[in-house]
Amino acid sequence: MKCDEFTQLFLAYLDDELALEELRSMELHLAECRQCQNEVESLRATRKQLHQALRLKAADIALSPELWSKIEQRVKGDKQPESSRIIRSKSKFAGGLKMLKELMFRQPKWRTATVGMLLLALIVALSITIPLLGGDSNIALAAEQIARDSETFGFVTRGEGDLTLIEVVEQDDDQATVTFATETGKHMTFHVDLNLKKVIEINKWIGINDGGYRPEDKMEKPEAIRIARTDPMVQEFMAEGPVIELAGQFGPDHEWIVHFFPGDIKEQPVRGGKYVLEGLGVRVDIEKQEIIAVNKGTTGVSIVQIEYELAEADREEAIDIVMDNPTGTGLIGQGYVVESVKRLPADFQRLVDVILMLEEQTIVQGQSFRVDLDKKEITDIDELVMVEIPVSVVQIGIELNKIEKEEGIQIANDDPRVQELLSEGFAFEEVVHASHTSGERSMSLWLMPKDKKGRSVLTEDGLYRLDGYCVQVDLGEGKVVSIGDLTKFLSPDDLEQE
Amino acid sequence: MINSIENWNAGNEDAFESMFHQYKNMVGRTAYMICGNSDEAEEIIQDVFVKAWRSRYSFDPQKGSLATWLYRITVNVGISKKRKKRVATSSMEAMSQQKARIENQDISQSHETTVIEDIEHERVIRALNSLNGIYRPVITLKYLEELSYNEISEILEIPLGTVKSRLNEAMRILRRELDTIEERQ
Numbered sequence: 259m260k261c262d263e264f265t266q267l268f269l270a271y272l273d274d275e276l277a278l279e280e281l282r283s284m285e286l287h288l289a290e291c292r293q294c295q296n297e298v299e300s301l302r303a304t305r306k307q308l309h310q311a312l313r314l315k316a317a318d319i320a321l322s323p324e325l326w327s328k329i330e331q332r333v334k335g336d337k338q339p340e341s342s343r344i345i346r347s348k349s350k351f352a353g354g355l356k357m358l359k360e361l362m363f364r365q366p367k368w369r370t371a372t373v374g375m376l377l378l379a380l381i382v383a384l385s386i387t388i389p390l391l392g393g394d395s396n397i398a399l400a401a402e403q404i405a406r407d408s409e410t411f412g413f414v415t416r417g418e419g420d421l422t423l424i425e426v427v428e429q430d431d432d433q434a435t436v437t438f439a440t441e442t443g444k445h446m447t448f449h450v451d452l453n454l455k456k457v458i459e460i461n462k463w464i465g466i467n468d469g470g471y472r473p474e475d476k477m478e479k480p481e482a483i484r485i486a487r488t489d490p491m492v493q494e495f496m497a498e499g500p501v502i503e504l505a506g507q508f509g510p511d512h513e514w515i516v517h518f519f520p521g522d523i524k525e526q527p528v529r530g531g532k533y534v535l536e537g538l539g540v541r542v543d544i545e546k547q548e549i550i551a552v553n554k555g556t557t558g559v560s561i562v563q564i565e566y567e568l569a570e571a572d573r574e575e576a577i578d579i580v581m582d583n584p585t586g587t588g589l590i591g592q593g594y595v596v597e598s599v600k601r602l603p604a605d606f607q608r609l610v611d612v613i614l615m616l617e618e619q620t621i622v623q624g625q626s627f628r629v630d631l632d633k634k635e636i637t638d639i640d641e642l643v644m645v646e647i648p649v650s651v652v653q654i655g656i657e658l659n660k661i662e663k664e665e666g667i668q669i670a671n672d673d674p675r676v677q678e679l680l681s682e683g684f685a686f687e688e689v690v691h692a693s694h695t696s697g698e699r700s701m702s703l704w705l706m707p708k709d710k711k712g713r714s715v716l717t718e719d720g721l722y723r724l725d726g727y728c729v730q731v732d733l734g735e736g737k738v739v740s741i742g743d744l745t746k747f748l749s750p751d752d753l754e755q756e
Numbered sequence: 757m758i759n760s761i762e763n764w765n766a767g768n769e770d771a772f773e774s775m776f777h778q779y780k781n782m783v784g785r786t787a788y789m790i791c792g793n794s795d796e797a798e799e800i801i802q803d804v805f806v807k808a809w810r811s812r813y814s815f816d817p818q819k820g821s822l823a824t825w826l827y828r829i830t831v832n833v834g835i836s837k838k839r840k841k842r843v844a845t846s847s848m849e850a851m852s853q854q855k856a857r858i859e860n861q862d863i864s865q866s867h868e869t870t871v872i873e874d875i876e877h878e879r880v881i882r883a884l885n886s887l888n889g890i891y892r893p894v895i896t897l898k899y900l901e902e903l904s905y906n907e908i909s910e911i912l913e914i915p916l917g918t919v920k921s922r923l924n925e926a927m928r929i930l931r932r933e934l935d936t937i938e939e940r941q
Contacts, residue, residue, distance in 0.1 A: 269924050273898065275905045304931055305899070311880035312900040316785040319794055321801070326776055329805045333772075403811035407832055455814060456913070665917065734915065 259283060261294055268294075268301050397452065398426040401434035405448035408457040415446065433458070478544050479505050482514035486540035489552055492518055495538055512545040576610040576629045583636050589614050589625055609637075666701040666731045673738040676705070676729060683708050684726060703729045704744060710753060722748045765812040772812075775822070776805055782823065782901070783830050789896040790834035792885075803833045820910060827901075827911040831893045883933035891926035898923060 264287055270276050271284050288295050402423060405411060415421060421438040432452040449459040482505050486492055495501065495518055504517040519537040541550040577596060580586040594614040612627045628638035667686055670676045687704040706726035707713040714722040728744040731737070761778060764771035780801060787800035807829050808815070815825055887895065897908045905923075909916045 266924060269927055270905070270920055273905070273923075275920075301927070301931075304927065304934065307876055307880050308884075308895070308930065309899045311877040311884070312789065312896070314877050315881060316788060316900055319784055319788045319797055321780060321784055322798060325780065325798060325801060326773065329776065329802050329809075330773075332802065332806045333769075333809045400811060400814040403807065403814060407807060407811070407829060412835075412837070452814075 259287070261287075261291060264291075264294055265297065268298050269305075271298070272302055272305055397434065400452060401426050401436050401450050404450040404452070404455050405436040405438075405457055407455075408448070408450075411448075411457075421446070478514065481544055482516050482542045485542045485544070485547060485549060486516035486518075489540060489549055491552055491554070492538055492540060501537075512543055513550070514542045514544060516540045516542060575631055576612050579629050579631075579634060579636060580612045580614070580627045583627065583639075585625070585639055586612075586614065586627060586636075594625070665733060666703060669731050669733070669736055670703050670729050670738055673729075675741055676738065679705050679727060679741075683713075687726075701731045701733060703731060704746075705729055706744075706746065710748075714748065714753060722750065722753045724748060724753075765815050767812065772809060775808075779823070779826055780805075783826055785900060786827060786830045786893075786896055787834050789900060790831065790892055791837060796837065800830065800833050800837055803837075804829050807833065824907065824911050827897065827903075828913070831897075831912060835889060835893070879934060879937050880930075882937055883930045886933045887926055887929060891922055891929065894919060894922045895926050895930075 264284060267276060267280060267284060271281070276284060288298060415438075424437040424439050427435045427437075433450065434452060435447050435449050437447045448457050450457050483503060486505075487496070499520065502519045504519070505514055517537055517539050536555070539553045539555065541552075542548070543550055580596075581590070596612060596614060610629045610631060612629055614625050614627070626638075626640045627636050628640070629635070630637050670686070671680075684705040685708045687706050704726060705728075706724060710724060714724045717723050724746045726744045726746065728742045730739045730742070732739045761771050761775040764775040783801050783804050784797055787804070788794065788797040791797055791800060804826065808826060815822070884892075884895070893912060894908055897903045897911060898905075903911070905916055905919045909919045912919070914922075
């Protein structure tokens with residue numbers, strides 16, 4: 259080992275944290291290297307100073323004698339566990355999760371946006387299809403507590419006012435989803451692992467219908483879906499395999515439309531920036547409890563749009579509207595940049611979120627502008643906390659720092675398959691998606707051709723298709739788990755920039 | 757008389773009170789180091805024990821010690837509270853300034869050695885202020901609570917390698933800051 263390799267171990271050496279083998283080579287090295295000896299001594303002195311200063315500072319704290327009585331008071335005011343609600347999952351949701359997992363493995367390009375969106379759709383579908391049942395209230399409380407205790411909780415709920423617990427849904431594999439409603443009419447779902455006592459994923463969204471939240475939606479949606487499901491055509495459609503259900507209030511207050519789409523939408527064609535889905539649209543009258551019409555047809559659904567496929571015109575139009583807004587202009591002046599532009603899962607409107615972020619922040623904060631392209635106006639400006647993944651899936655652990663990213667690249671570099679790809683003209687992209695899915699620390703590294711222009715293909719949509727690979731690294735295990743195909747679609751401008 | 761804390765997580769309130777008295781200082785020190793302010797530290801202590809009580813059924817002694825579990829809650833509550841506070845001057849800095857004032861008043865009466873030591877400590881505390889939120893818990897758990905890397909990894913739920921790299925990075929930042937402060941002086 260060279261001096262700079264030993265340098266990394268000096269602190270562990272002083273902390274008595276070196277393995278025997280490392281300790282031996284460290285001592286041998288120190289015996290003959292004066293420079294490293296000096297460095298260790300200097301570090302030892304700082305460490306000692308730090309230790310003393312911390313102890314001195316900690317001694318400053320004097321706890322007030324009333325502390326216990328304050329705690330006792332708060333604890334006594336607690337609600338009883340019986341007041342929590344829990345509903346149990348059914349096999350349909352398990353099927354949906356399986357589908358999501360398959361998607362994550364088969365189609366890496368879907369991972370970032372679509373999985374979050376699909377999960378959202380599935381959670382919505384689940385929460386509106388299964389009635390509340392009395393259940394294990396302890397699990398409900400534990401799940402709620404895990405969500406509230408998580409590092410990200412305070413962060414993602416900041417500025418949302420008081421949260422109301424809507425429901426806790428226990429799922430297979432000792433997991434649960436905890437959904438809160440915010441004062442601002444949003445819903446936040448924390449997907450928690452009860453064994454690991456960790457939040458795995460967080461979804462934050464505004465009512466799926468027209469962007470405005472009506473408290474009665476919560477009640478009416480399940481009803482609308484229940485009525486729609488009584489139709490024989492719907493039943494036949496559902497018998498064919500997993501479906502995605504989207505329900506929105508439409509027309510007069512008591513009228514709803516429920517869409518049923520095939521669950522395997524990844525197979526469906528893309529046109530004009532939308533996935534073209536063949537499915538059923540069922541119009542339902544909640545008041546009369548009857549079906550008004552059932553239409554079989556093709557619908558362009560923006561829910562599955564990912565950033566790269568958003569039509570160029572929509573993107574520019576949305577950014578222009580944000581730039582005309584005083585808050586938007588102000589933020590740009592302060593060094594904010596357009597981080598992403600993405601279409602919302604709103605069925606009947608061209609709603610786009612333009613996200614402005616401050617560059618180079620480890621914990622990314624910014625502002626999200628919701629733009630209604632039809633009305634050409636900004637309907638909402640929201641503070642945003644997001645980490646790398648450009649959808650409302652907030653990674654757990656807040657961020658993997660640079661060191662961990664390097665760790666991922668290092669692990670990948672040791673894999674012979676990756677080495678082969680690197681020798682074939684592929685290179686790691688700057689985009690490194692790190693996530694803590696299923697309670698594990700994993701990372702997706704994108705390997706794309708260095709010669710992007712030479713190796714891209716122009717598609718009918720006017721976008722350039724670029725094929726590469728997605729390398730999934732398990733940081734805990736220190737190995738490459740899988741290497742999957744990855745396809746990126748770039749606009750001509752994007753290609754030029756890259 | 758202090759009761760046994762054995763049944764605290766079965767809902768025994770007396771045992772919970774004993775548990776509080778046994779761990780309040782440990783929680784308090786950690787909270788104080790993360791937020792740097794006594795009042796806030798007390799709020800954190802309250803939140804930690806209230807959370808501990810509310811999630812007592814999720815505590816499993818087979819999976820880790822009570823101290824580890826309480827440290828974890830403290831760090832989480834502390835960090836989350838810190839994020840909520842959006843003040844222009846960090847509280848650590850305010851505390852450090854306040855402490856400097858107190859020390860300045862005392863200097864005339866202090867023994868020379870103590871003065872030098874205090875100035876040294878003051879420099880370190882000022883350097884600590886420059887540490888980003890992710891480094892404070894590792895530094896506190898290691899150099900105040902004197903826990904092992906393994907224990908820190910368990911509490912913060914990060915890999916051992918990350919504990920090492922964060923400590924190295926924190927120390928690098930601290931030394932750089934100490935040099936800067938020295939140059940200014």
